[in-house]
Amino acid sequence: xxxxxxxxxxxxxxxxxxxxxxxxxxxxxxxxxxxxxxxxxxxxxxxxxxxxxxxxxxxxxxxxxxxxxxxxxxxxxxxxxxxxxxxxxxxxxxxxxxxxxxxxxxxxxxxxxxxxxxxxxxxxxxxxxxxxxxxxxxxx
Amino acid sequence: xxxxxxxxxxxxxxxxxxxxxxxxxxxxxxxxxxxxxxxxxxxxxxxxxxxxxxxxxxxxxxxxxxxxxxxxxxxxxxxxxxxxxxxxxxxxxxxxxxxxxxxxxxxxxxxxxxxxxxxxxxxxxxxxxxxxxxxxxxxx
Amino acid sequence: xxxxxxxxxxxxxxxxxxxxxxxxxxxxxxxxxxxxxxxxxxxxxxxxxxxxxxxxxxxxxxxxxxxxxxxxxxxxxxxxxxxxxxxxxxxxxxxxxxxxxxxxxxxxxxxxxxxxxxxxxxxxxxxxxxxxxxxxxxxx
Numbered sequence: 001x002x003x004x005x006x007x008x009x010x011x012x013x014x015x016x017x018x019x020x021x022x023x024x025x026x027x028x029x030x031x032x033x034x035x036x037x038x039x040x041x042x043x044x045x046x047x048x049x050x051x052x053x054x055x056x057x058x059x060x061x062x063x064x065x066x067x068x069x070x071x072x073x074x075x076x077x078x079x080x081x082x083x084x085x086x087x088x089x090x091x092x093x094x095x096x097x098x099x100x101x102x103x104x105x106x107x108x109x110x111x112x113x114x115x116x117x118x119x120x121x122x123x124x125x126x127x128x129x130x131x132x133x134x135x136x137x138x139x140x
Numbered sequence: 141x142x143x144x145x146x147x148x149x150x151x152x153x154x155x156x157x158x159x160x161x162x163x164x165x166x167x168x169x170x171x172x173x174x175x176x177x178x179x180x181x182x183x184x185x186x187x188x189x190x191x192x193x194x195x196x197x198x199x200x201x202x203x204x205x206x207x208x209x210x211x212x213x214x215x216x217x218x219x220x221x222x223x224x225x226x227x228x229x230x231x232x233x234x235x236x237x238x239x240x241x242x243x244x245x246x247x248x249x250x251x252x253x254x255x256x257x258x259x260x261x262x263x264x265x266x267x268x269x270x271x272x273x274x275x276x277x278x279x280x
Numbered sequence: 281x282x283x284x285x286x287x288x289x290x291x292x293x294x295x296x297x298x299x300x301x302x303x304x305x306x307x308x309x310x311x312x313x314x315x316x317x318x319x320x321x322x323x324x325x326x327x328x329x330x331x332x333x334x335x336x337x338x339x340x341x342x343x344x345x346x347x348x349x350x351x352x353x354x355x356x357x358x359x360x361x362x363x364x365x366x367x368x369x370x371x372x373x374x375x376x377x378x379x380x381x382x383x384x385x386x387x388x389x390x391x392x393x394x395x396x397x398x399x400x401x402x403x404x405x406x407x408x409x410x411x412x413x414x415x416x417x418x419x420x
Contacts, residue, residue, distance in 0.1 A: 017215035075297035
């Protein structure tokens with residue numbers, strides 16, 4: 001590892017921190033900024049593949065705006081692959097609570113990042129799942 | 141970001157690691173050392189605002205000494221704001237288990253740090269909550 | 281802290297990330313690579329002390345190959361103790377799901393690392409537990 005890469009790795013860790021925090025604090029304008037304009041995202045178990053910052057942010061917002069959500073990333077493995085490109089793997093856990101259900105999930109993100117003029121952004125995101133537990137309200 | 145800041149950021153991550161670990165391992169003397177003498181802390185949903193290292197440590201100890209606790213921080217966003225000052229946001233999760241209840245909570249810390257002679261300390265801490273789930277023993 | 285240590289600390293964080301991910305993704309050959317050939321491991325509450333990479337990997341595989349597992353590390357405190365040695369503490373949480381049980385646990389790893397020709401490896405690992413909750417299927 002080259003020491004020069006460490007500031008880039010730290011910047012990507014903070015990028016992913018904003019991804020999680022803006023999602024859970026419902027900060028939609030700030031959330032949009034974490035994605036490249038040409039980003040492509042897919043979150044297992046949803047089959048949808050989203051293209052473009054606007055479509056991605058609208059999709060997340062429609063899915064969770066009225067729900068309590070808690071998303072955490074863990075144990076990043078970030079590789080700087082070029083002057084403006086990087087690759088990352090993150091473990092994740094999430095909690096989504098609606099009026100009539102309670103979902104807990106676990107998995108891994110596999111992502112590509114791009115450094116644009118003003119900082120790193122997520123260009124490609126794919127979530128795979130190890131486990132999802134859903135309980136209905138009647139079981140809580 | 142300046143590469144010179146990375147050792148400070150790592151030192152603050154380890155400071156916060158000691159905050160969590162000393163709390164959960166009930167190491168009260170070591171826990172006191174993570175706070176500045178003039179620290180100010182508030183943990184939602186408790187309304188109390190604690191002033192000073194001794195009052196803060198006594199408050200934590202009285203609250204959790206006889207309970208099993210598990211506190212984890214996630215996804216730090218740390219900014220070095222001056223030669224001896226820094227600001228941080230952390231996601232968090234906690235588990236508190238007593239004889240007759242089981243609490244799981246989630247939220248964010250927003251904190252200021254100060255670098256004193258021998259290292260970084262927490263000067264201001266405020267916890268806000270996304271979610272708290274409490275179950276009584278009869279429901280477990 | 282010396283800035284020169286930061287690349288080593290980041291390499292150890294990624295070593296531990298592979299430990300968790302290869303375990304949960306059941307990548308046994310890659311998992312073996314995270315351990316030194318003379319590694320010694322013990323995972324509370326199991327009393328077994330395992331010696332050597334092959335025995336350690338076989339033990340993990342026998343224990344969890346057919347189970348869904350989710351292991352996360354949190355809040356590392358890593359110290360570089362020599363040119364080729366380091367010490368670390370990690371908080372942890374795990375989830376293990378079998379056909380008839382659901383285990384959630386929490387604790388701390390205390391570990392020694394060694395830098396061999398091609399990178400850092402775990403030489404000694406000891407897990408202690410703060411809490412383990414096991415539910416049988418009939419209670420889920």
